Amino acid sequence: MIMMMSFQNLWSQSTAPNNYSNDTIVVIITKNNKELRGLLIEENLTTISLEIANEVKTYRKNDLKSYRYITRNQIKSIKEFDNPNPIYTKYCYLPSAFITEKGTINTNSHYFITSNSKIGIHKNFEISFGNIFIYNVFSSITYSKELKNSFNAGISLLGNFNLINASNGVNDFSGWGLIPRITFGDEFGNTTIGFIGYQLPILESFCYGGYLASQKKIAERFTLAGEIVGLTVDGHNVGVINNIIINFMRNSRENWSAGISIINFEAVNLALDINFITLPYIGIQRKF
Numbered sequence: 001m002i003m004m005m006s007f008q009n010l011w012s013q014s015t016a017p018n019n020y021s022n023d024t025i026v027v028i029i030t031k032n033n034k035e036l037r038g039l040l041i042e043e044n045l046t047t048i049s050l051e052i053a054n055e056v057k058t059y060r061k062n063d064l065k066s067y068r069y070i071t072r073n074q075i076k077s078i079k080e081f082d083n084p085n086p087i088y089t090k091y092c093y094l095p096s097a098f099i100t101e102k103g104t105i106n107t108n109s110h111y112f113i114t115s116n117s118k119i120g121i122h123k124n125f126e127i128s129f130g131n132i133f134i135y136n137v138f139s140s141i142t143y144s145k146e147l148k149n150s151f152n153a154g155i156s157l158l159g160n161f162n163l164i165n166a167s168n169g170v171n172d173f174s175g176w177g178l179i180p181r182i183t184f185g186d187e188f189g190n191t192t193i194g195f196i197g198y199q200l201p202i203l204e205s206f207c208y209g210g211y212l213a214s215q216k217k218i219a220e221r222f223t224l225a226g227e228i229v230g231l232t233v234d235g236h237n238v239g240v241i242n243n244i245i246i247n248f249m250r251n252s253r254e255n256w257s258a259g260i261s262i263i264n265f266e267a268v269n270l271a272l273d274i275n276f277i278t279l280p281y282i283g284i285q286r287k288f
Contacts, residue, residue: 026050028059028067040069084187085223085247086255086285089118091213092227092243096192097154097183099126099144105288112282128158147182155180175200189216196229205234223247225257239265245281257283 024040026048038050038057048067049058061067089098090108100106100120108116108130116130116138126142140158147153159176181194191214198207213227226244230237245259259281 023071025070026067027070029065031063031065033065081188081217081220083220083249083252085189085215085217086249086287087215087223087225087247087257088187088190091192091215091225092245092257092259092261092281092283094192094194094196094211094213094227094229095142095154095156095179095181096190096213096215097144097152097181098187098190099124099142099154107286107288109284110282112284150184150186152183153181154183190214196231207231207233221249223249237266239263243281245283253287255285257281257285 026040027037029035038052041051041056042049047058047060049056089096100118102120102123104120106118114132118126118128120126124144128140130138138160140156142156144154156179175198177198179196181192183190183192185191194211196209209231211227211229215223215225217223224246229241231239242262245257247255247257249255261279261281262276264276
Protein backbone atom coordinates (compact mmCIF):
# COMPACT_ATOMS: atom_id res chain seq x y z
CA MET A 1 0.00 0.00 0.00
CA ILE A 2 2.78 2.40 0.93
CA MET A 3 4.69 1.46 -2.22
CA MET A 4 1.59 2.12 -4.38
CA MET A 5 1.02 5.57 -2.83
CA SER A 6 4.67 6.50 -3.35
CA PHE A 7 4.57 5.37 -6.98
CA GLN A 8 1.36 7.33 -7.62
CA ASN A 9 2.84 10.49 -6.10
CA LEU A 10 6.05 10.14 -8.11
CA TRP A 11 4.09 9.58 -11.36
CA SER A 12 1.96 12.71 -10.84
CA GLN A 13 5.00 14.88 -10.11
CA SER A 14 6.84 13.70 -13.21
CA THR A 15 3.98 14.26 -15.67
CA ALA A 16 1.91 17.18 -14.37
CA PRO A 17 3.27 20.75 -13.94
CA ASN A 18 3.75 22.15 -10.47
CA ASN A 19 1.00 24.40 -9.03
CA TYR A 20 -1.36 23.26 -11.72
CA SER A 21 -4.53 23.90 -9.72
CA ASN A 22 -4.77 27.48 -10.96
CA ASP A 23 -2.11 27.70 -13.63
CA THR A 24 -2.49 24.86 -16.12
CA ILE A 25 -4.82 24.23 -19.01
CA VAL A 26 -5.08 20.72 -20.42
CA VAL A 27 -5.87 19.86 -24.02
CA ILE A 28 -7.35 16.39 -24.33
CA ILE A 29 -8.09 14.39 -27.46
CA THR A 30 -10.74 11.71 -27.09
CA LYS A 31 -10.64 8.44 -29.01
CA ASN A 32 -13.18 9.83 -31.48
CA ASN A 33 -10.76 12.75 -32.14
CA LYS A 34 -12.79 15.36 -30.25
CA GLU A 35 -10.59 18.10 -28.78
CA LEU A 36 -11.49 19.65 -25.40
CA ARG A 37 -9.68 22.27 -23.31
CA GLY A 38 -10.14 22.90 -19.63
CA LEU A 39 -8.53 24.04 -16.40
CA LEU A 40 -6.73 21.20 -14.61
CA ILE A 41 -8.44 20.54 -11.27
CA GLU A 42 -7.14 17.14 -10.17
CA GLU A 43 -5.13 14.26 -11.57
CA ASN A 44 -4.18 10.80 -10.40
CA LEU A 45 -2.87 7.59 -11.92
CA THR A 46 -6.06 6.68 -13.78
CA THR A 47 -8.18 9.85 -14.13
CA ILE A 48 -7.89 13.55 -14.90
CA SER A 49 -10.45 16.20 -13.86
CA LEU A 50 -10.94 19.45 -15.79
CA GLU A 51 -13.13 22.49 -15.38
CA ILE A 52 -14.84 23.04 -18.73
CA ALA A 53 -17.50 25.76 -19.13
CA ASN A 54 -17.80 26.16 -15.32
CA GLU A 55 -18.36 22.43 -14.89
CA VAL A 56 -15.87 19.90 -13.51
CA LYS A 57 -15.62 16.79 -15.67
CA THR A 58 -13.54 13.70 -14.99
CA TYR A 59 -12.06 11.51 -17.71
CA ARG A 60 -10.42 8.11 -17.52
CA LYS A 61 -6.98 8.29 -19.10
CA ASN A 62 -7.48 4.97 -20.84
CA ASP A 63 -10.43 6.56 -22.69
CA LEU A 64 -8.31 9.38 -24.07
CA LYS A 65 -6.23 9.33 -27.22
CA SER A 66 -3.81 11.92 -25.79
CA TYR A 67 -3.53 14.91 -23.50
CA ARG A 68 -1.06 17.74 -23.04
CA TYR A 69 -0.53 20.73 -20.73
CA ILE A 70 -0.43 24.46 -21.53
CA THR A 71 0.99 26.70 -18.82
CA ARG A 72 0.21 30.36 -18.17
CA ASN A 73 3.60 31.43 -19.54
CA GLN A 74 2.96 29.55 -22.79
CA ILE A 75 -0.39 31.28 -23.19
CA LYS A 76 1.22 34.70 -22.74
CA SER A 77 3.78 33.95 -25.46
CA ILE A 78 1.19 32.93 -28.07
CA LYS A 79 -0.10 35.64 -30.43
CA GLU A 80 -3.61 34.99 -31.64
CA PHE A 81 -5.64 37.40 -33.75
CA ASP A 82 -9.39 37.77 -33.70
CA ASN A 83 -9.84 39.08 -37.24
CA PRO A 84 -8.16 38.06 -40.51
CA ASN A 85 -6.02 40.42 -42.57
CA PRO A 86 -8.34 42.97 -44.22
CA ILE A 87 -6.25 42.63 -47.40
CA TYR A 88 -5.90 38.84 -47.48
CA THR A 89 -7.39 38.77 -51.02
CA LYS A 90 -4.71 41.17 -52.34
CA TYR A 91 -1.27 42.55 -51.57
CA CYS A 92 -0.37 45.98 -52.95
CA TYR A 93 -1.75 45.80 -56.48
CA LEU A 94 -1.88 42.10 -57.24
CA PRO A 95 -4.32 39.46 -55.96
CA SER A 96 -3.97 36.33 -53.89
CA ALA A 97 -5.98 33.22 -54.75
CA PHE A 98 -8.53 34.14 -52.07
CA ILE A 99 -11.59 36.01 -53.29
CA THR A 100 -14.26 38.24 -51.78
CA GLU A 101 -16.83 36.39 -49.68
CA LYS A 102 -20.22 35.78 -51.21
CA GLY A 103 -22.56 38.75 -50.72
CA THR A 104 -19.69 41.12 -49.84
CA ILE A 105 -18.35 44.10 -51.79
CA ASN A 106 -14.77 45.29 -51.30
CA THR A 107 -13.50 48.51 -52.87
CA ASN A 108 -9.83 49.40 -53.35
CA SER A 109 -8.25 52.68 -54.37
CA HIS A 110 -4.61 53.54 -55.15
CA TYR A 111 -3.48 57.16 -54.75
CA PHE A 112 -7.19 58.16 -54.67
CA ILE A 113 -7.21 58.12 -58.51
CA THR A 114 -8.19 54.51 -59.11
CA SER A 115 -11.14 52.48 -57.92
CA ASN A 116 -11.82 48.77 -58.05
CA SER A 117 -14.92 47.09 -56.65
CA LYS A 118 -14.86 43.33 -56.08
CA ILE A 119 -18.15 41.51 -55.58
CA GLY A 120 -18.46 37.98 -54.20
CA ILE A 121 -21.19 36.22 -56.17
CA HIS A 122 -20.40 32.62 -55.16
CA LYS A 123 -17.98 30.85 -52.86
CA ASN A 124 -15.83 30.15 -55.94
CA PHE A 125 -16.56 33.22 -58.10
CA GLU A 126 -15.91 36.94 -57.90
CA ILE A 127 -16.44 39.78 -60.36
CA SER A 128 -14.80 43.18 -60.33
CA PHE A 129 -15.14 46.58 -61.98
CA GLY A 130 -12.60 49.37 -61.91
CA ASN A 131 -11.12 52.40 -63.59
CA ILE A 132 -8.17 54.75 -63.74
CA PHE A 133 -9.43 58.33 -63.75
CA ILE A 134 -12.42 58.15 -66.13
CA TYR A 135 -10.71 56.57 -69.11
CA ASN A 136 -10.02 52.85 -68.81
CA VAL A 137 -12.76 50.64 -67.40
CA PHE A 138 -11.52 47.24 -66.24
CA SER A 139 -13.67 44.19 -65.62
CA SER A 140 -12.75 40.72 -64.47
CA ILE A 141 -14.22 37.42 -63.38
CA THR A 142 -12.27 35.21 -61.00
CA TYR A 143 -12.57 31.53 -60.15
CA SER A 144 -11.02 30.33 -56.90
CA LYS A 145 -10.75 26.82 -55.50
CA GLU A 146 -9.50 25.62 -52.14
CA LEU A 147 -6.97 22.82 -52.48
CA LYS A 148 -5.41 20.56 -49.87
CA ASN A 149 -2.78 21.42 -47.30
CA SER A 150 -3.49 25.18 -47.08
CA PHE A 151 -3.21 25.76 -50.84
CA ASN A 152 -5.70 27.79 -52.89
CA ALA A 153 -5.72 28.25 -56.67
CA GLY A 154 -7.32 31.07 -58.64
CA ILE A 155 -7.50 32.46 -62.14
CA SER A 156 -8.85 35.81 -63.32
CA LEU A 157 -9.93 36.72 -66.83
CA LEU A 158 -9.86 40.47 -67.28
CA GLY A 159 -10.24 43.12 -69.94
CA ASN A 160 -10.44 46.85 -70.38
CA PHE A 161 -12.39 49.01 -72.77
CA ASN A 162 -11.33 52.61 -73.39
CA LEU A 163 -14.58 54.54 -73.67
CA ILE A 164 -13.02 57.78 -74.91
CA ASN A 165 -10.95 56.24 -77.70
CA ALA A 166 -13.63 53.73 -78.69
CA SER A 167 -16.08 56.57 -79.36
CA ASN A 168 -13.59 57.82 -81.96
CA GLY A 169 -13.14 54.40 -83.50
CA VAL A 170 -9.74 53.79 -81.90
CA ASN A 171 -9.32 50.56 -79.93
CA ASP A 172 -5.56 50.50 -79.33
CA PHE A 173 -6.12 50.74 -75.56
CA SER A 174 -8.75 48.00 -75.37
CA GLY A 175 -7.25 44.70 -74.25
CA TRP A 176 -7.66 41.42 -72.40
CA GLY A 177 -5.56 39.33 -70.07
CA LEU A 178 -5.39 36.64 -67.41
CA ILE A 179 -3.86 36.17 -63.95
CA PRO A 180 -3.51 32.54 -62.79
CA ARG A 181 -1.98 32.09 -59.33
CA ILE A 182 -1.61 29.73 -56.40
CA THR A 183 -1.55 30.77 -52.74
CA PHE A 184 -0.20 28.99 -49.69
CA GLY A 185 -1.46 30.04 -46.27
CA ASP A 186 -4.63 31.44 -44.78
CA GLU A 187 -6.41 34.73 -44.08
CA PHE A 188 -3.82 35.70 -41.44
CA GLY A 189 -0.73 35.19 -43.58
CA ASN A 190 -0.15 33.87 -47.09
CA THR A 191 2.23 33.78 -50.04
CA THR A 192 1.31 33.77 -53.74
CA ILE A 193 3.11 32.86 -56.95
CA GLY A 194 1.29 34.22 -60.00
CA PHE A 195 1.51 34.89 -63.72
CA ILE A 196 0.35 38.01 -65.56
CA GLY A 197 -0.48 38.07 -69.25
CA TYR A 198 -2.07 40.96 -71.14
CA GLN A 199 -2.70 41.70 -74.79
CA LEU A 200 -2.82 45.41 -75.58
CA PRO A 201 -2.90 46.43 -79.29
CA ILE A 202 -0.84 49.58 -78.77
CA LEU A 203 2.10 47.46 -77.58
CA GLU A 204 1.85 45.23 -80.68
CA SER A 205 2.90 42.35 -78.45
CA PHE A 206 1.73 40.14 -75.62
CA CYS A 207 2.98 41.54 -72.31
CA TYR A 208 3.58 38.95 -69.62
CA GLY A 209 5.40 38.40 -66.37
CA GLY A 210 5.42 36.71 -63.01
CA TYR A 211 5.00 37.88 -59.44
CA LEU A 212 5.77 36.74 -55.95
CA ALA A 213 3.83 38.29 -53.09
CA SER A 214 3.47 37.71 -49.38
CA GLN A 215 1.70 39.17 -46.36
CA LYS A 216 1.52 38.53 -42.64
CA LYS A 217 -0.51 39.93 -39.80
CA ILE A 218 1.94 41.42 -37.30
CA ALA A 219 -0.59 42.92 -34.86
CA GLU A 220 -4.35 43.01 -34.50
CA ARG A 221 -4.61 46.16 -36.63
CA PHE A 222 -1.46 45.92 -38.79
CA THR A 223 -0.52 43.77 -41.77
CA LEU A 224 2.80 43.81 -43.60
CA ALA A 225 2.66 42.99 -47.33
CA GLY A 226 5.04 43.03 -50.26
CA GLU A 227 5.27 41.94 -53.87
CA ILE A 228 7.82 41.80 -56.69
CA VAL A 229 6.81 41.79 -60.35
CA GLY A 230 8.88 41.13 -63.46
CA LEU A 231 7.52 42.15 -66.89
CA THR A 232 8.48 41.00 -70.37
CA VAL A 233 7.39 42.45 -73.74
CA ASP A 234 8.23 40.83 -77.06
CA GLY A 235 10.75 38.56 -75.38
CA HIS A 236 12.62 41.39 -73.69
CA ASN A 237 12.76 41.95 -69.94
CA VAL A 238 11.53 45.52 -69.59
CA GLY A 239 11.49 46.02 -65.86
CA VAL A 240 10.91 45.01 -62.27
CA ILE A 241 8.50 46.56 -59.77
CA ASN A 242 8.83 46.12 -56.00
CA ASN A 243 6.09 47.20 -53.62
CA ILE A 244 6.01 47.00 -49.85
CA ILE A 245 3.28 48.38 -47.59
CA ILE A 246 2.00 48.43 -44.06
CA ASN A 247 -1.77 48.15 -43.80
CA PHE A 248 -3.69 49.68 -40.88
CA MET A 249 -7.21 48.48 -40.05
CA ARG A 250 -9.04 51.64 -39.02
CA ASN A 251 -12.22 49.74 -38.19
CA SER A 252 -14.03 46.58 -39.26
CA ARG A 253 -14.98 48.14 -42.61
CA GLU A 254 -12.14 50.48 -43.54
CA ASN A 255 -8.38 50.15 -43.72
CA TRP A 256 -5.47 52.19 -45.07
CA SER A 257 -2.14 51.28 -46.66
CA ALA A 258 1.12 53.20 -46.93
CA GLY A 259 4.50 52.20 -48.28
CA ILE A 260 6.89 52.55 -51.20
CA SER A 261 7.14 51.35 -54.80
CA ILE A 262 10.56 50.83 -56.38
CA ILE A 263 10.40 50.78 -60.19
CA ASN A 264 13.22 49.71 -62.48
CA PHE A 265 12.31 50.09 -66.19
CA GLU A 266 14.93 49.96 -68.93
CA ALA A 267 13.29 52.77 -70.91
CA VAL A 268 13.21 55.02 -67.85
CA ASN A 269 16.80 54.16 -66.99
CA LEU A 270 18.03 55.13 -70.46
CA ALA A 271 15.97 58.32 -70.67
CA LEU A 272 16.79 59.69 -67.22
CA ASP A 273 20.12 57.98 -66.59
CA ILE A 274 19.01 56.55 -63.25
CA ASN A 275 18.89 53.01 -61.92
CA PHE A 276 15.43 53.09 -60.37
CA ILE A 277 12.60 55.33 -59.21
CA THR A 278 11.17 55.26 -55.69
CA LEU A 279 7.59 56.42 -55.23
CA PRO A 280 5.37 56.64 -52.14
CA TYR A 281 2.39 54.31 -52.01
CA ILE A 282 -1.04 55.21 -50.59
CA GLY A 283 -4.14 53.05 -50.69
CA ILE A 284 -7.51 52.73 -49.05
CA GLN A 285 -9.92 49.78 -48.86
CA ARG A 286 -13.50 49.59 -47.70
CA LYS A 287 -15.97 46.74 -47.18
CA PHE A 288 -19.72 47.01 -47.81
